[in-house]
Amino acid sequence: MSTDMIFVLGLVLGVVSIPAIVSAFADGRTPRAPALIVVIAALMIGYAMREAPGAYSWSTLPDVLTRVVAQVTR
Numbered sequence: 001m002s003t004d005m006i007f008v009l010g011l012v013l014g015v016v017s018i019p020a021i022v023s024a025f026a027d028g029r030t031p032r033a034p035a036l037i038v039v040i041a042a043l044m045i046g047y048a049m050r051e052a053p054g055a056y057s058w059s060t061l062p063d064v065l066t067r068v069v070a071q072v073t074r
Contacts, residue, residue, distance in 0.1 A: 003048040007056055008068040010044030013037055 017037040024031035049056050056064065 002071075003052045003055070004064050004068050005071070006044050007048035008065060010041045010048065011065075013044070014041035017041065 014037075017034045020034035020037070021031045024034060
Protein backbone atom coordinates (compact mmCIF):
# COMPACT_ATOMS: atom_id res chain seq x y z
CA MET A 1 0.00 0.00 0.00
CA SER A 2 1.48 3.34 -1.04
CA THR A 3 1.82 6.31 1.27
CA ASP A 4 -0.67 8.18 -0.90
CA MET A 5 -3.25 5.46 -0.29
CA ILE A 6 -2.57 5.45 3.47
CA PHE A 7 -2.81 9.25 3.59
CA VAL A 8 -6.14 9.37 1.73
CA LEU A 9 -7.57 6.49 3.75
CA GLY A 10 -6.64 8.37 6.92
CA LEU A 11 -8.37 11.49 5.60
CA VAL A 12 -11.50 9.54 4.70
CA LEU A 13 -11.63 7.84 8.10
CA GLY A 14 -11.22 11.18 9.84
CA VAL A 15 -13.99 12.83 7.84
CA VAL A 16 -16.36 9.87 8.22
CA SER A 17 -15.91 9.84 12.00
CA ILE A 18 -17.14 13.44 12.40
CA PRO A 19 -20.88 12.60 12.12
CA ALA A 20 -20.42 9.72 14.57
CA ILE A 21 -18.80 12.06 17.09
CA VAL A 22 -21.57 14.65 16.71
CA SER A 23 -24.22 11.93 17.04
CA ALA A 24 -22.64 10.55 20.20
CA PHE A 25 -22.51 13.98 21.82
CA ALA A 26 -26.10 14.72 20.76
CA ASP A 27 -27.29 11.48 22.37
CA GLY A 28 -25.28 12.12 25.52
CA ARG A 29 -22.97 9.15 24.93
CA THR A 30 -19.21 9.02 25.13
CA PRO A 31 -17.75 8.83 21.60
CA ARG A 32 -15.38 5.93 22.27
CA ALA A 33 -15.41 4.22 18.86
CA PRO A 34 -15.33 7.48 16.87
CA ALA A 35 -12.46 8.72 19.01
CA LEU A 36 -10.55 5.52 18.29
CA ILE A 37 -11.20 6.00 14.57
CA VAL A 38 -9.87 9.57 14.77
CA VAL A 39 -6.71 8.32 16.49
CA ILE A 40 -6.22 5.65 13.82
CA ALA A 41 -6.78 8.24 11.08
CA ALA A 42 -4.26 10.61 12.66
CA LEU A 43 -1.72 7.80 12.94
CA MET A 44 -2.22 6.87 9.28
CA ILE A 45 -1.78 10.48 8.16
CA GLY A 46 1.25 10.91 10.41
CA TYR A 47 2.83 7.71 9.11
CA ALA A 48 2.36 8.76 5.49
CA MET A 49 3.79 12.21 6.18
CA ARG A 50 6.78 10.71 7.99
CA GLU A 51 7.54 8.22 5.22
CA ALA A 52 7.28 10.84 2.45
CA PRO A 53 8.39 14.16 3.98
CA GLY A 54 7.30 17.18 1.99
CA ALA A 55 4.95 15.17 -0.23
CA TYR A 56 1.75 16.29 1.47
CA SER A 57 0.51 19.85 1.89
CA TRP A 58 -2.67 21.78 1.24
CA SER A 59 -1.52 22.55 -2.29
CA THR A 60 -0.79 18.90 -3.16
CA LEU A 61 -3.96 17.50 -1.60
CA PRO A 62 -6.07 17.56 -4.82
CA ASP A 63 -3.30 15.82 -6.76
CA VAL A 64 -2.93 13.12 -4.12
CA LEU A 65 -6.68 12.52 -3.98
CA THR A 66 -6.87 12.34 -7.78
CA ARG A 67 -3.98 9.87 -7.98
CA VAL A 68 -5.52 7.57 -5.38
CA VAL A 69 -8.99 7.66 -6.95
CA ALA A 70 -7.44 6.90 -10.36
CA GLN A 71 -5.42 4.07 -8.86
CA VAL A 72 -8.46 2.54 -7.17
CA THR A 73 -10.75 2.82 -10.19
CA ARG A 74 -8.23 1.36 -12.65
